[in-house]
Amino acid sequence: MSNQESRATPAFRMSRRKMMKGVAAVLGALALPEKDAPASVWESFFQKHFREMSKPELEKVLARLEKEYSEKYRKAVKVRATPPIEGVLYGYGLDLSRCIGCRRCVYACVQENNQSRDPQIHYIRVLQLNKERGVDLEEAEHYYNPSKVPEKGHFYMPVQCHQCENPPCTKVCPVQATWKERDGIVVVDYNWCIGCRYCMAACPYGARHFNWKKPGLPAAEMNPETHYLGNRPRPVGVVEKCTYCIQRVRNTPGRYTACVEICPVGARKFGNLLDPESEIRYIIENKRVFILKEDLNTRPKFYYFYAT
Amino acid sequence: MKRERSRCAFLLGALALVLPLAAGSAVAARAPEGKPGAVGKVRTASAEEKQFAVPTPPFTPGIFPCSECHKEMKPNPTRRELKDEHTNIVLNHAQGQRWCLDCHDISNRDKLHLVSGEKIGFDESYRLCGQCHGDKYRDWKVGVHGKRTGMWNGEKQYLLCVHCHNPHDPRFKPLAPLPPPTRPENVK
Numbered sequence: 001m002s003n004q005e006s007r008a009t010p011a012f013r014m015s016r017r018k019m020m021k022g023v024a025a026v027l028g029a030l031a032l033p034e035k036d037a038p039a040s041v042w043e044s045f046f047q048k049h050f051r052e053m054s055k056p057e058l059e060k061v062l063a064r065l066e067k068e069y070s071e072k073y074r075k076a077v078k079v080r081a082t083p084p085i086e087g088v089l090y091g092y093g094l095d096l097s098r099c100i101g102c103r104r105c106v107y108a109c110v111q112e113n114n115q116s117r118d119p120q121i122h123y124i125r126v127l128q129l130n131k132e133r134g135v136d137l138e139e140a141e142h143y144y145n146p147s148k149v150p151e152k153g154h155f156y157m158p159v160q161c162h163q164c165e166n167p168p169c170t171k172v173c174p175v176q177a178t179w180k181e182r183d184g185i186v187v188v189d190y191n192w193c194i195g196c197r198y199c200m201a202a203c204p205y206g207a208r209h210f211n212w213k214k215p216g217l218p219a220a221e222m223n224p225e226t227h228y229l230g231n232r233p234r235p236v237g238v239v240e241k242c243t244y245c246i247q248r249v250r251n252t253p254g255r256y257t258a259c260v261e262i263c264p265v266g267a268r269k270f271g272n273l274l275d276p277e278s279e280i281r282y283i284i285e286n287k288r289v290f291i292l293k294e295d296l297n298t299r300p301k302f303y304y305f306y307a308t
Numbered sequence: 309m310k311r312e313r314s315r316c317a318f319l320l321g322a323l324a325l326v327l328p329l330a331a332g333s334a335v336a337a338r339a340p341e342g343k344p345g346a347v348g349k350v351r352t353a354s355a356e357e358k359q360f361a362v363p364t365p366p367f368t369p370g371i372f373p374c375s376e377c378h379k380e381m382k383p384n385p386t387r388r389e390l391k392d393e394h395t396n397i398v399l400n401h402a403q404g405q406r407w408c409l410d411c412h413d414i415s416n417r418d419k420l421h422l423v424s425g426e427k428i429g430f431d432e433s434y435r436l437c438g439q440c441h442g443d444k445y446r447d448w449k450v451g452v453h454g455k456r457t458g459m460w461n462g463e464k465q466y467l468l469c470v471h472c473h474n475p476h477d478p479r480f481k482p483l484a485p486l487p488p489p490t491r492p493e494n495v496k
Binding site for chain 2: 085088093095100101102103104106107119120122125142143144145146147148149150249252253254255256260261263264265266269270271272275278279282283286287307
């Protein structure tokens with residue numbers, strides 16, 4: 001009796017296409033923030049790319065981030081988006097005849113740039129090389145741990161982001177979340193990064209680092225002077241890198257980077273490549289300079305030299 | 309015109325002030341300022357090397373001014389091993405050819421002297437070092453040798469040679485390195 005429905009009356013039928021549409025809609029809805037998520041989550045979800053934001057939009061975003069971070073770290077956090085200074089192209093010099101491999105720079109950088117302590121992220125990797133072999137990266141060791149450095153017969157070569165003039169990392173980014181600024185600094189918009197890590201594969205210097213876990217940054221050690229494209233706290237699942245301490249160097253007058261300031265032997269040099277009076281220009285014009293992996297045509301603005 | 313003339317007059321006046329200072333080295337023009345050992349206070353060196361703002365030299369606490377002790381003593385210019393005072397100083401810096409009074413002035417213990425006989429303060433010691441280490445001095449002046457902090461596009465602060473090198477034993481001492489990065493297999 002109940003099963004009187006004949007085959008003549010069409011049952012509820014769904015075409016494969018409609019079905020897929022529905023699945024896509026549900027999945028899409030799942031990707032959205034929860035219904036009762038705070039307004040800031042919705043705002044960040046619909047935030048534009050850094051370079052497409054107008055000034056008022058950017059200011060709104062900065063204010064939101066400042067509020068968010070200040071609450072999270074319980075201190076007044078400043079997030080700036082200082083633009084590049086006109087007529088400046090940053091260059092870095094590192095005196096290989098001075099560096100003693102003490103790793104002071106590594107930890108000064110972590111502190112300045114709010115890197116994750118646990119899991120550990122270091123922008124600078126200090127390679128220990130054999131004096132007899134020279135710059136032979138196959139032989140490089142960066143887990144060395146003697147009681148005193150320098151060790152006999154060795155020299156040290158810190159490697160960090162070389163801020164290439166022709167950066168391979170920015171070309172491979174499918175969403176253009178990383179790019180080279182006018183002053184030569186290669187930056188990442190952490191809100192736009194999708195964490196595909198193509199840039200890490202493309203970088204020949206191993207200078208990019210991925211946040212596999214939520215960055216472990218103790219509130220007490222958090223540096224509250226931040227830059228949107230630099231040392232502001234990073235979310236999980238994004239790539240980060242050295243930005244020549246963008247929050248320091250873009251001011252007028254601008255401070256030296258944290259690694260330059262800490263280096264006990266003064267092996268690290270920094271300045272404006274377009275200023276003929278700067279020390280970096282003096283080094284390039286008067287010292288024996290080389291760049292790492294020159295054959296790849298990445299044209300780094302990080303110059304190793306021997307001052308003696 | 310008037311402004312130019314007044315500027316000329318000012319320059320002449322300044323010159324008149326500076327010349328006797330530079331020539332009359334007998335007059336201790338400036339009393340050494342700042343507490344000994346208080347690094348960090350910036351001051352400008354002499355008129356000749358005005359561009360270098362250096363912190364106060366790293367004196368051992370209580371040792372400066374040297375004339376405090378030396379004013380009672382009769383200067384003894386003979387080369388000898390010091391037995392009573394300064395015994396902690398072991399000269400490891402061209403020790404065969406050199407001794408105290410090659411750098412320290414015999415008549416004014418608060419000064420150093422150059423080969424030319426010019427007396428200089430301890431805050432200008434880089435000129436003394438530069439006499440032998442000309443290449444390093446040249447590099448230091450342009451900011452290539454040694455540590456230079458401050459602003460990359462503004463005021464820079466130099467360190468004296470003696471802030472990194474012990475003048476009596478100049479070789480840079482080995483340091484304990486900070487811990488190595490975690491090996492990937494130990495990352496949890």
